[in-house]
Amino acid sequence: GETAVYGLIGHPVAHSYSPAMHNAALAALGLNGVYVPFGVQPENLVAAMEGLRALGVAGVNVTIPYKEAVMPHLDELAETAILYGAVNTIINRQGRLAGYNTDGPGFIKDLREDHGFEPSQGPALVLGAGGSARAVVMALAQAGCPEVAVVNRNRARAEELAKSVHSKTGLQVLALQWDPGDRLLAGFARRAALVVNCTPLGMSGQVRGDLPLPRGVPGSGQLAYDLVYNPPVTRFLARSAANGAVVANGLGMLLHQGVLSFEAWTGLAAPVAVMRRALYRQAGI
Numbered sequence: 001g002e003t004a005v006y007g008l009i010g011h012p013v014a015h016s017y018s019p020a021m022h023n024a025a026l027a028a029l030g031l032n033g034v035y036v037p038f039g040v041q042p043e044n045l046v047a048a049m050e051g052l053r054a055l056g057v058a059g060v061n062v063t064i065p066y067k068e069a070v071m072p073h074l075d076e077l078a079e080t081a082i083l084y085g086a087v088n089t090i091i092n093r094q095g096r097l098a099g100y101n102t103d104g105p106g107f108i109k110d111l112r113e114d115h116g117f118e119p120s121q122g123p124a125l126v127l128g129a130g131g132s133a134r135a136v137v138m139a140l141a142q143a144g145c146p147e148v149a150v151v152n153r154n155r156a157r158a159e160e161l162a163k164s165v166h167s168k169t170g171l172q173v174l175a176l177q178w179d180p181g182d183r184l185l186a187g188f189a190r191r192a193a194l195v196v197n198c199t200p201l202g203m204s205g206q207v208r209g210d211l212p213l214p215r216g217v218p219g220s221g222q223l224a225y226d227l228v229y230n231p232p233v234t235r236f237l238a239r240s241a242a243n244g245a246v247v248a249n250g251l252g253m254l255l256h257q258g259v260l261s262f263e264a265w266t267g268l269a270a271p272v273a274v275m276r277r278a279l280y281r282q283a284g285i
């Protein structure tokens with residue numbers, strides 16, 4: 001039969017680990033398909049969406065900076081896309097494009113399956129208020145997390161995120177000051193079950209800077225989760241591990257959002273171990 005084409009739309013996409021992960025999965029299941037990175041300039045986004053229809057591209061992931069921008073150009077939005085206000089997965093059904101979001105669900109799947117962490121077990125502190133923080137906070141609220149605080153350099157953005165999550169899920173979210181001396185923040189950080197970094201601080205090639213966390217936190221009895229996965233052990237994770245915390249990098253979320261996308265496109269159970277191995281190889285682990 002015809003080769004099924006999958007891909008990734010974003011800008012830039014050259015260094016993405018997703019092609020290796022999905023091509024390994026397609027090969028492992030003996031499927032006639034390929035996954036291609038498509039770097040799209042902003043002025044070509046609408047044409048690219050038309051191109052998916054015209055060429056019969058079976059499905060794509062969407063990454064920075066288009067997760068919101070693609071939404072008006074889709075024919076259908078799944079509940080997850082509406083809830084998260086962003087699309088990371090598109091399925092092409094006979095020229096009709098449907099948008100989904102597997103980022104938030106992938107994060108929760110990783111917490112539960114790979115880290116044995118149940119979000120309902122305690123408070124969560126989220127650092128950052130950008131696109132990934134929105135997915136993480138919304139997912140935690142959906143998964144029954146009892147208490148969430150968001151801390152962001154630009155506090156107005158944290159407040160906006162808190163308001164939006166509250167209006168969609170009913171969870172009251174605290175918006176805190178990005179200030180290591182802030183006592184409310186220090187107190188929350190100490191009693192959090194989970195601390196998640198959703199900023200690029202610690203990412204290779206990014207500006208260096210410190211997360212506003214009190215000394216010794218996260219530590220014993222807490223899970224430190226970094227969405228950054230390059231390098232796989234960030235300063236935040238190294239410090240947290242030294243304090244006795246359990247640590248997790250962003251490869252797990254990347255893996256599980258990919259697993260959920262793959263399953264949505266193919267209707268088959270994804271070969272998770274194969275995909276994980278492909279990701280780890282990309283990460284040099």
Ligand code: NDP
Pocket residue numbers: 064103127128129130131132133152153154155157198199200201203207209227228229249250251253254255257
């Ligand atoms: P956004 O650009 O949407 O948000 C960036 C956030 O980081 C904002 O809250 C911003 O604060 C904050 N920030 C940026 N620079 C600094 C700084 N110097 N000091 C303090 N805060 C800063 O990015 P995303 O949310 O999409 O991505 C964030 C990180 O998460 C990236 O490293 C990305 O690679 C990673 N990621 C990982 C995923 C995975 O699957 N593992 C999925 C998605 C993202 P402000 O509002 O004040 O500007």
